[in-house]
Amino acid sequence: MRRLRPREVEALLADLAAVESRRRLEDYRPYPKQAAFHRAGASHRERLLRAGNQLGKTWCGGAEAAYHLTGLYPDWWRGRRWARPVMAWAAGHTGEATRDTVQRVLLGRPGSPGTGLIPAAALGSAMAARGQGGLVDRVTVAHAAGGQSVLKFKTYDQGRERWQGETLDFVWFDEEPPADVYSEGLTRTNATGGLVWLTFTPLLGMSEVVRRFLMEHSPDRADICMTIEDAAHIPPDARARILAAYPPHEREARARGVPALGSGRIFPVAESLLAVAAFPLPPHWVLLGAIDFGWDHPTAAVRLAWDRDADIVYLTACYRVVEAVPAIHAAALKPWGPAMPWAWPHDGVNRSPGGGKPLAQQYREAGLNMLADRAAFADGSTSVEAGLMELLQRMQTGRLKVFAHLADWFEEFRLYHRKDGRVVKQADDLMDATRYGIMCLRHARADERLLPPPPASEGGASDSWMG
Structure with missing residues (x-):
């Protein structure tokens, strides 16, 4: 050739x-x-x-x-x-x-x-x-x-x-x-x-x-x-x-592709300081769900896992869906942890149009373990600015991490900003849910499904652990 x-x-x-x-x-x-x-x-x-x-x-x-x-x-x-x-x-x-x-x-x-x-x-x-x-x-x-x-x-x-x-x-x-x-x-x-x-x-x-x-x-x-x-x-x-x-x-x-928000950005923190690859949660970490109610704007929810020994909170799941009733949302969220407590905002006490039950009660009856009262700090305060400051401090000190695949959460994080000094209340549903969760961390509890069983009783039978 x-x-x-x-x-x-x-x-x-x-x-x-x-x-x-x-x-x-x-x-x-x-x-x-x-x-x-x-x-x-x-x-x-x-x-x-x-x-x-x-x-x-x-x-x-x-x-x-x-x-x-x-x-x-x-x-x-x-x-x-x-x-x-x-x-x-x-x-x-x-x-x-x-x-x-x-x-x-x-x-x-x-x-x-x-x-x-x-x-x-x-x-x-x-x-x-x-x-x-x-x-x-x-x-x-x-x-x-x-x-x-x-x-x-x-x-x-x-x-x-x-x-x-x-x-x-x-x-x-x-x-x-x-x-x-x-x-x-x-x-x-x-x-x-x-x-x-x-x-x-x-x-x-x-x-x-x-x-x-x-x-x-x-x-x-x-x-x-x-x-x-x-x-x-x-x-x-x-x-x-x-x-x-x-x-x-x-x-x-x-x-x-994040619009330049300049000094108006609420969380001026590099994503690399927050994002971590997903991993199996240790059984002794405590969990808490947090939800922000919506209809024409999305109902949003997050799941927080708290490593109390290191005081690091991990955001491990998020959910954002528009125009669905509480029973639909609850069915999607319950697999996150059947007994996991849920923090909720002040409008959870509002009744549905036509005199229906309060929203928090509807979610409770649909199977979510809703906290007895709306989201608040331990002293009973509900300041938005205090919640944002707690979130920002955790981000800046490495005490808030977010699973890297949660694209919807990072999308809102990038766009969350102020105008004329005020928080812009649009496309902020997951941010609100995260803030409610941080305010209520003290209510988090371990997932009973992940904890080891107690020692066998004298008779040789194993008792179920109820927390």
Whole structure:
């Protein structure tokens, strides 16, 4: 067999690279958070993929756009589908930014069409944009069902007025748009019941657009947060170096998609000081559940395990569900510990609409071992600020740890903040439950199922241990 010459090897490798560059959509395999984002499109009209830098958010948004434009959905796809050609917009801040991100991901670099996520065979005619070299104004894409989809590239700096008039099936915003531009883009999909999705790192903090997804709950909206730990292409040993390279005030936003909250953050504590891998609990540690009641906002609960010898509290489980009755919540929480005591807030004495039983009593009758009285410190006080200070002191001194897999808890922890000195009472349900638990630690008790049996009686029979 003849040995290939160096130039022949280089040419062969170039040919292989060219082939691979035209199979990007076929080769796309989403990480779990990206898959969750796609899946949410089946039931949510508005979606935000809130992620750190270089984690794959733009690639994820571009892959979804390419699937809808071509109709070439993979077998694993569980998101929204169109069985016909679509009309769509994709946008970035400026013409240059749109060309170098959104257009590059979908079409390839200028001069190399078909090397992006939209296969070369599907690309039709393209019209160049005015005023920005290499920027495409619109392109047609062959759809698997027949006919042509149409994609137009837009920019935020065109202003709200240039976003009016069209009727669209979907709009993709890459990087955060101004609130008025986002509203116009969403309006373009009203008549079709179409989709709008955003992919960005929230460097602008708690902006109006971010607050819409994080604070204004709606069945039409989904917020998916992707952190550096969710990006498998970044080796674990490289993550610490990447984090250290970011300015401290941008670190959480650039690595974990956390809106910059500045001095308003209630717990300015690094997650690395809190997160620990889950482990079996020693039988002599005492347990306590704590619940925050809700309906239109979630009912939330946490389980605390207290190592009294070291005075370290471990948060080992959390639960957050909206619009369910007490019996449903109780059934989900009782397996945490049938006899485990439960702390509850002041509204547990409130009666249900129509004169029903108090909430705490409903949970008690459903099988949870609710404490006799609402959550309070040993002296009877119920100060919110005192509870927050106790939590903060435990975090800073290493006496509060949280099992690292409890993503819902860490999500609220990252967003928990003040405005004008006051605690913002939104997306704080697990934080409230944790505070109730810390206030009532003295009521924690050991799990009887884990304790060793007592010594056998003189008659040889073993008595059951009742605590």
